[in-house]
Every structure is written in structure tokens, then in C-alpha cells.
Amino acid sequence: MSDTQEPSLDEQIAAYQREFRDLDPQVEQVVSALGRLNRRMSVAYGRQVAELGISNSEWEVLKHLVLAGAPYRLGPGELAKRLGLTPAAMTHRIDRMAADGLVTRDRDESNRVRVIVEITDEGRAKWLEAMRMATSFEEELLQDLSPAERGLLGELLIRVLRRVEHAQPDAGGRLKGLD
Amino acid sequence: MSDTQEPSLDEQIAAYQREFRDLDPQVEQVVSALGRLNRRMSVAYGRQVAELGISNSEWEVLKHLVLAGAPYRLGPGELAKRLGLTPAAMTHRIDRMAADGLVTRDRDESNRVRVIVEITDEGRAKWLEAMRMATSFEEELLQDLSPAERGLLGELLIRVLRRVEHAQPDAGGRLKGLD
DNA sequence: CCTCAAGACTTCAATTCTAAAGTTCGATGC
DNA sequence: GCATCGAACTTTAGAATTGAAGTCTTGAGG
Known part of the structure; x- marks a missing residue:
């Protein structure tokens, strides 16, 4: 099973810290959450208005x-x-x-x-x-x-x-x- | 001078309340700020990485x-x-x-x-x-x-x-x- | 073995966007 | 008045994305 999973937000931040030392986890948490949230929201909006054609x-x-x-x-x-x-x-x-x-x-x-x-x-x-x-x-x-x-x-x-x-x-x- | 200005966030929320009665201003504030913030950020990221080609x-x-x-x-x-x-x-x-x-x-x-x-x-x-x-x-x-x-x-x-x-x-x- | 279904990508046509050049109208200077 | 500059939009060619159809490989049954 070489199935890779979409990492959770916490896993993602941990991975960033592993690969990039000088990273403020607090800042990263805010920025990553913002990015994810916005993408999910825009998908959701898109689905809803699609119902209106x-x-x-x-x-x-x-x-x-x-x-x-x-x-x-x-x-x-x-x-x-x-x-x-x-x-x-x-x-x-x-x-x-x-x-x-x-x-x-x-x-x-x-x-x-x-x-x-x-x-x-x-x-x-x-x-x-x-x-x-x-x-x-x-x-x-x-x-x-x-x-x-x-x-x-x-x-x-x-x-x-x-x-x-x-x-x-x-x-x-x-x-x-x-x- | 028929120049229309990009409305500020407050103006935008006020306009929404004018046009759409049952709107929770608090919710709208969060959602609108999220949207604007993300667009600005993505423009900013784009400009920065463009310097790297x-x-x-x-x-x-x-x-x-x-x-x-x-x-x-x-x-x-x-x-x-x-x-x-x-x-x-x-x-x-x-x-x-x-x-x-x-x-x-x-x-x-x-x-x-x-x-x-x-x-x-x-x-x-x-x-x-x-x-x-x-x-x-x-x-x-x-x-x-x-x-x-x-x-x-x-x-x-x-x-x-x-x-x-x-x-x-x-x-x-x-x-x-x-x- | 052979066949055939499923999975993982690629190809193709059509959509939507950008950058750059083009068009048209209005205003300015002489 | 006429030429020209600038503003506002459109056109065109090319880039990036999507959905649907196509290709290739693997693996499961017979």
C-alpha cells in the first residue's frame, strides 16, 4: 500500500518544521489555516451556485x-x-x-x-x-x-x-x- | 468625475445589509475579511515567487x-x-x-x-x-x-x-x- | 495462458484567462 | 477646425485548466 494520505494541518506544519528550521509555528498555523479554509469555501460556494446554473x-x-x-x-x-x-x-x-x-x-x-x-x-x-x-x-x-x-x-x-x-x-x- | 471607488470592507458590509436584510453582520465580517485577505495574499505570493522565475x-x-x-x-x-x-x-x-x-x-x-x-x-x-x-x-x-x-x-x-x-x-x- | 476489468496517466477539444496590439471616441493644443 | 494624445474597451494569439475519451499495465478469473 504505497498510498500517501493528504496530511492533516498539524502534520503539514510538523513537516514544514522538519524541512525548514526557522519557521514560526504560530504564524504558519494561521497562514495554513487561512489557505485551506479559503479553498474549501470556494469549492463549497462553487457547488452551491452551480445549482442555479x-x-x-x-x-x-x-x-x-x-x-x-x-x-x-x-x-x-x-x-x-x-x-x-x-x-x-x-x-x-x-x-x-x-x-x-x-x-x-x-x-x-x-x-x-x-x-x-x-x-x-x-x-x-x-x-x-x-x-x-x-x-x-x-x-x-x-x-x-x-x-x-x-x-x-x-x-x-x-x-x-x-x-x-x-x-x-x-x-x-x-x-x-x-x- | 464618475469615478467609483473600491469600497472599504465596512462600506461593503453596509451595502450588503442595505440590499439583503437578513444578514448577520458579524458572520459577514468574518467571511468578507477572509476572502479579501486571501486574494491579497495570493497576489503577494505570486509577485514574490515571480522574482524566482x-x-x-x-x-x-x-x-x-x-x-x-x-x-x-x-x-x-x-x-x-x-x-x-x-x-x-x-x-x-x-x-x-x-x-x-x-x-x-x-x-x-x-x-x-x-x-x-x-x-x-x-x-x-x-x-x-x-x-x-x-x-x-x-x-x-x-x-x-x-x-x-x-x-x-x-x-x-x-x-x-x-x-x-x-x-x-x-x-x-x-x-x-x-x- | 487468455481475457478482461480496473487503475494511472495522457491526449484532445473546448473554456477561461492574460498580455499585447488594435479600435474608437473625446479632449486638448494650436 | 484639425491633429494628436489618452482613455476605455475589444480583438487576437497563446497559456492553463477541465471533462471526456483513449492508452497502457496490472492483476483476477476462467
Whole structure:
């Protein structure tokens, strides 16, 4: 039986320490747990929205359009920036979503270089259904934490996040330019 | 100036509450922070390892080979399982990495259906360099947390992770089958 | 032995992304 | 007014991934 098993998180950290001496196990624990958690979550989201006939990436677009607030429109460039995609990828994605009836794509009549992407009623309905599934999943995910622990976890994560998002360019650190 | 800004995390959560009434802000805070953090981190890792002439996905393969322990070999199928890829994608990835001299690919002589992927000295050297950069980045990332807070964060994340990884199929929940 | 099913990878076609070049429109300077 | 620069998007070619079909090897029955 040369079957190798997917190592548990603890085993993985132990293996790292074995292969790489100067490793802070506490830091590694946080980072590894973050990575694993995110991958599992994204698989879970993908499965759920697949039931609605959309993909994770289409759901992302719908989310950002709704988050933009009324009148629920954004340009391809702005969407690309928020989603972390190239404009070219955005063009293709909007093509597909418009063909599927999730969004409309129109030229801005007041400035014909710009394009306006707007969510359709169908897109909105799928977004809502996806949100229902997502929140229910997320609720279940945090089930084992008390309200106080959830608050604490959120606060700690936000402090780490701030370090990345507001990285001072002058601080000389390696975090420079993570935008 | 029709310039829309990337919303801050707080703005984003407020927008969600505006558009979707039954949302637990505490849960949303945790989930949104997790998502943002992971995207920033993966961009950061990508930039760092790019300096070594490898991509994030190649680094992932090197990591798993080293984690496997001596003699630092795994089959394509096992690698694919651990990385969450299809076997087909793994074949291509190994092609490229072998062409770049990061790994070797050999047929297992004791069972000629199997293939053995082994890290090369060059691959090992790049892995080490990448680990140095990564740990330095991670240390900086958690700089604002005290040791106690780091431990707490790690513990909370692991409790959430356990919920996903050891999801009891009988519990009837939506977490079923997240493997 | 021979056959045939199962396992481990590979190949192929189609999807989705990126980088770079191209297009179109608007604004600026003369 | 006209030329030109820049902005916003699209097109194109190439890279990486997936799902499905194909190949090769092993091992179990007959």
C-alpha cells in the first residue's frame, strides 16, 4: 500500500518544521489555516451556485453590481478592477453573462467610449438565491463559535487585512505595492 | 468625475445589509475579511515567487513534494488530489516543470503504470528561496498581533476549518461532501 | 495462458484567462 | 477646425485548466 494520505494541518506544519528550521509555528498555523479554509469555501460556494446554473465567477460579477447600489451599473473597467481581472477577461465574461441574460451591456450615450453593464431581473434573482445559500452555508461554517468568538475572529482578521490594504509605502516593508 | 471607488470592507458590509436584510453582520465580517485577505495574499505570493522565475502554481507543486518528506517523490495522481486539480492539468503542469528543470518525471520500474515525480536540486533551491520570502512576508503580515493574539487567531481558524474538513455526513447539513 | 476489468496517466477539444496590439471616441493644443 | 494624445474597451494569439475519451499495465478469473 504505497498510498500517501493528504496530511492533516498539524502534520503539514510538523513537516514544514522538519524541512525548514526557522519557521514560526504560530504564524504558519494561521497562514495554513487561512489557505485551506479559503479553498474549501470556494469549492463549497462553487457547488452551491452551480445549482442555479451559474459559476462562481459569474456570481462575483453579480455581487459587485448589486453592491454598487442603485442603479446597479458599472463599467467593464471598474468591474475588472474590483474583481482583479484584466479588462480583456472582463469583456469575455460580460459577453457570456449577457448571452445568458444575467446582465445587459450598453454603450453610454453621453460618452460613447464607455460601456454600461447593468444587472437584469434574472441576474438579480439569481444573486438573491445565491446569497440565501451562501449565508446559510456561512452560518453553518461558524456554528461552533460563540457570538463573542465570531466578533473576535472578525476583529483579528480585519487588523491583519488593514496591514495589507493600507500598507504604507514608506514603511520600507515587503508589503509595498500590494494593490 | 464618475469615478467609483473600491469600497472599504465596512462600506461593503453596509451595502450588503442595505440590499439583503437578513444578514448577520458579524458572520459577514468574518467571511468578507477572509476572502479579501486571501486574494491579497495570493497576489503577494505570486509577485514574490515571480522574482524566482516561477509561478504560484509551480510553487504549490514544489511545496507538496517537499512536504511529502524524503525521498521527495509523489505520483501525478496524488499531487493532483492534494492540489485540487484534475489529473489532466497535473500532466501539463509536470510537463512544464520538467522542461524547466524543477522536477523529474520517471516511470516507476516496479509498476510501469505509475509515474514518479521527484524534485530536482534546482527545484529544491527555488522552494527554499520561496519559503524564505514567504515566511518573511507572513511575519510582516501578522506584525500587528501579539503572540497571544496570533495563537488565538490560529485556534479560531482551526476550529472553523475542522467544521469543514470533518463535516459529519450524518449531520444533515449543507457542509456534506466538501472534499 | 487468455481475457478482461480496473487503475494511472495522457491526449484532445473546448473554456477561461492574460498580455499585447488594435479600435474608437473625446479632449486638448494650436 | 484639425491633429494628436489618452482613455476605455475589444480583438487576437497563446497559456492553463477541465471533462471526456483513449492508452497502457496490472492483476483476477476462467
